[in-house]
Amino acid sequence: xxxxxxxxLSLVVHEGDTVTLNCxxxxxxxxxxxxxxxxxxxxxxxxxxxxxxxEKKSGRLSSILDKKELFSILNxxxxxxxxSAVYLCAVExxxxxxxxxxxxxLKVLA
Amino acid sequence: NAGVTQTPKFQVLKTGQSMTLQCAQDMNHEYMxxxxxDPGMGLRLIHYSVGAGITDQGEVPNGYNVSRSTTEDFPxxxxxxxxxxxxxxxxxxxxxxxxxxxxxxxxxxxxx
Numbered sequence: 001x002x003x004x005x006x007x008x009l010s011l012v013v014h015e016g017d018t019v020t021l022n023c024x025x026x027x028x029x030x031x032x033x034x035x036x037x038x039x040x041x042x043x044x045x046x047x048x049x050x051x052x053x054x055e056k057k058s059g060r061l062s063s064i065l066d067k068k069e070l071f072s073i074l075n076x077x078x079x080x081x082x083x084s085a086v087y088l089c090a091v092e093x094x095x096x097x098x099x100x101x102x103x104x105x106l107k108v109l110a
Numbered sequence: 111n112a113g114v115t116q117t118p119k120f121q122v123l124k125t126g127q128s129m130t131l132q133c134a135q136d137m138n139h140e141y142m143x144x145x146x147x148d149p150g151m152g153l154r155l156i157h158y159s160v161g162a163g164i165t166d167q168g169e170v171p172n173g174y175n176v177s178r179s180t181t182e183d184f185p186x187x188x189x190x191x192x193x194x195x196x197x198x199x200x201x202x203x204x205x206x207x208x209x210x211x212x213x214x215x216x217x218x219x220x221x222x
Contacts, residue, residue, distance in 0.1 A: 032208045042200060042213035043153070050208070088152065096141045096160055096207045097168065102152040 002027040002093045006101035014109050017079050021104045023089030024071040031092040033065055033072050038086045038103070046074070046087075079108045112136050116201050116214035123191040123221045131186040131217050133201030141204045142184040143168070143211070144176065146197040153200065159184055160207070191221045 004025045013019055023033065032050045036043035047056040049065035049072060056063050060079075065072045076083055086103040093099050117132045135142065143158035145168075155168025159178040173195060175187040184203075188195060198218050202211040 034210065042215055043211075044213075045210035048208065048210060090153070092208055096143065096158055096204075097166075098143070098153075098155060098211070099169070100145075100153040100155075102150060 002091075002099050004089055004091050004099045004101040006087075006089050006104050008104060009102070010105040010107070012107045012109065013079055015080055017108075018075065018077045019079060019106060021074040021076075021087050021089075021106070022071060023074070023101055025089075025091045025099075026070065027091050027093035027099065029094045030067070031094070034090045034092070034098075035063055035072070035074050036088040036090065038088055039084075043088055076106075079106075081108050081110050084108045114201055114203055114212050114214035116199075116217050118217060119215065120218050121220070123188070123219065125192060125221060127191050129188055129191070131188075131199055131201075131219070133184045133186065133214060134182050135184075135203040135212070136182065137203065137205070137212065138181060139203035139205050139212075140181065141207060141209075141211075142178065143202050144174070144184070144186045145200045145202065146170065146195075147200060147216075148197050156186065156199075188219075193221045195219065196221045 007022045035046040047063045052067040063074045088103045089101045090098045114135045144156040145153040157176040159165045201214040204211045
């Protein structure tokens, strides 16, 4: 059975801290891994990763994929209160068949 | 562009009632999907479509039907609502497989 596991389930940090979120997966037909940020409403796209070892970066956020060890990490540096959200990892396990993890709830305190 | 739209935003049903959740996109995306999101469970794929006339089942398809007669619309039908279907439902679309998905605002459904 295909599965995606995220850790930790929740995290509380102070502004300025750096956080690392983890996503591990076991799927039979890996095509890509995507990260989303979900605040109160719909998820919004952050990154898509298909190749091992190539870092994707956007401002204070970065992500990397390890296809040998079957995991990805999402790093957020110099966290701000606006980073408080649920971060979702999804793996495309077959054409357009996405398996989502349960998410990591991040709370950043001022 | 309106993006992905969903109606209604909220709905309360009694057990056994049927209804259709509407989803439309104006981005000419071939790929569309329906998810449900329950507390602590993440997003689970109900049904998806890779183009007009083509649909397939996801992880949790039981109790739901879909059809895709046009590129723009992808309605989700609940045949006989059950309390276990109380959830937030998201529709999503993307230009191609592996591309980012654009999500609608969600429909919060309560079945009593």
